[in-house]
Amino acid sequence: MALHIPFDNTYAQLGSGFYSRQRPAPVAAPQLIAFNQTLADLLQVQAGDLVEMAEVFAGNQVPEGADPLAQAYAGHQFGTFNPQLGDGRAILLGEVLGTDGRRYDLQLKGAGRTPYSRQGDGRAWLGPVLREYVVSEAMFALGVPTTRALAAVSTGETVWREGGMPGAVLTRVAASHLRVGTFQFFAARGQTAALRQLTEYAISRHYPQAEGPMGLLRAVRDAQVRLIAAWMSVGFIHGVMNTDNSSISGETIDYGPCAFMDHYRTDQVFSSIDRMGRYAYSNQPSIAVWNLAQLATALIQQLDDPQQAVEEATEIVHTMPALIETEWLRLFRRKIGLETAQDADMDLISDLLELMEQGQADFTNSFRALADGRAVDYFRDSKAFEPWQARWMQRREQEQDPQAIMRASNPVYIPRNHRIEEMIASAVAGDFTLFERLGTVLQQPFTEQQGAEDLQRPPEAHEVVTATFCGT
Incomplete structure (x- = not known):
């Protein structure tokens, strides 16, 4: 059976100013490492034999109907604007329509140099490819909006970073690869016609109910609100929330130095390049607001009377912090078994998080253990936890089935940083x-699985990961 991908491309029709073909x-000797059959079924991708799939997903063969291109975009990187970025090591093969009626991009990451590569080699090594494959699929299972992984292929070549590393290519699937930086690219050049064209395309593809640039801005805001609150609820830290890594669709995109918290710390940073903590765990909501403001600045420039849109x-933008807090509170209520809302719930949750930080409690396991009455085991000072527990138990008596709510909201398994590093090694x-x-265990993160207890365990002292790296 031959590999078949039913391409239906639209981005390529926007014109050459949006990309470079x-x-x-x-690559020398591609071998298929993994193929996501469940995702392939959604995308109506018909698998071929192993050799053919390795050739296609490594980039050696361009399948029929593909229209490969590298997208152009700009972006603020750690607050500094770069007007010329673009896909430096990724090539969009094309788009498909899923069985759910939605449109998806298929992109090869690590597929070689492009006009946007600057001094890079356009390649990826095995570690970041496997990290993104595992973490993105885990995020999907956790219910967090995300890009996904269709295939991973080794290349049989060496990629040089700190030393020689085995090369690999990831096939990434996204609702689209439109970014805040895509809009900034045209706004920075004063190309208002292209900016209008991009805005109309984004609305048609993602938010057909939105009306005009401000309607798009509002829709992106709401999608980002849901995304950031979801990140916070599972202890996820993206690590590089630059505007070129901020997706218009509201998906988690560009898993570079990402990580999950072990013990709870509001200022937790893992990314080796985030030296000032700009993208620390607790800063993610405010950075999302900042990124939205950059999108607003770009969108306004296409209007005949920009000043009229500034107020709207x-x-x-200014309503975004309150919306994030509301969604955050809804998700964290559920993490402690509460479905209904009361005014004192914010204090109850905040006090628990403060106890967790003081007691260096494991974020994932402490919340999961609440349903089983074992949370006290994760606090160094059990006496400090007990008064909070009494308040909480009194509050949860007003809920119908708090245990069921907590078990559905608090995962047993996350992609623990030390396990990811062990996997890569x-x-x-x-x-x-x-x-x-x-990959198997993380498909069902909310279900306790026999023989997987080691994947629930926090790291021992010698296993703690203190820094993560982009891998570019």
Whole structure:
């Protein structure tokens, strides 16, 4: 059976100013590491034999109907604007329509140099490819909006970073790869006609009910509100929330130095390049607001009377913090078993988080243990936890089934940082057992699975990951 991808491309029709046509660069000896059959079924992608799939998902063969290109965009990187970025190591093969009626991009990451590569080699090494594969699929299972992974392929070539690393290519699936930086690219150049064209395309593709640029801004705001609150609820830290990594669709995109918290810390930072903590765990909501303000600035420039839209755009942006807090509170209520809302709930949740930080309690396991009455085991000072527990138990008596709410809201398993690093080290040595095992267990993160207790365990002192890296 031959591999078949039913491409239906639209982005390529926008015109050459939006991208550069670029075929993937062939690799020496591609081998298929993983293929996501469930996702393939959604995308109506018909699998072929292993050799053919390795050739296609490595970029050696361009499948029929594909229209490969590298997208252009700009972006604020750690607050500094760069007017020329773009896909430096990723090539969009094309788009497909899923069985759910939605449109999806298929993109090869690590497929070689493009006109936007600058000094880069356009390649990816095995570690970041497997990290994104596992973490993005885990995020999907956790219910967090995200790009997904269709395939991973080793290239048989060496990629040089700190040293020689095995090369790999990831096939990433996204609702689109439109970013805040895509709009900034045209706004910075004063290309208002292209900006209008991009705005109309984004509305048609993602938010057909939105009316005009301000309608798009409001829709993106609401999608980002849901995304950031979801990140916070599972202890996820993106690490590089630049505007070129901020998706218009409201999906988690560009898993570089991402990580999950072990013990709770509001100022937790893992990214090795985030030296000032700009993208720390607790800063993610405010950074999302800042990024939306940059989108507003870009969108306004296409209007005949920009000054007229400033007031509306300002209102849209300024309401975002309160909306994030409301969604955050809804999700964290559920994490402690509450479905109904009371005024004192914010204090109850905040006091628990303060106790967790003081007691260095494991974020994931402490919340999960609330349903089983074992949360006290995760606090160094049990006596400090007990008064809060008494308040909470009194409050939850007003709920019908708090245990069920908590079990559906608090995962047993997350992609623990130390397990991800262990998986990468094993894979570099040629052993993909842990990669496959993580992929299986993390598909059902809310269900306790026999024999997977080690994947629930926080790291020992010698296993703690203190820094994560982009891998570019």
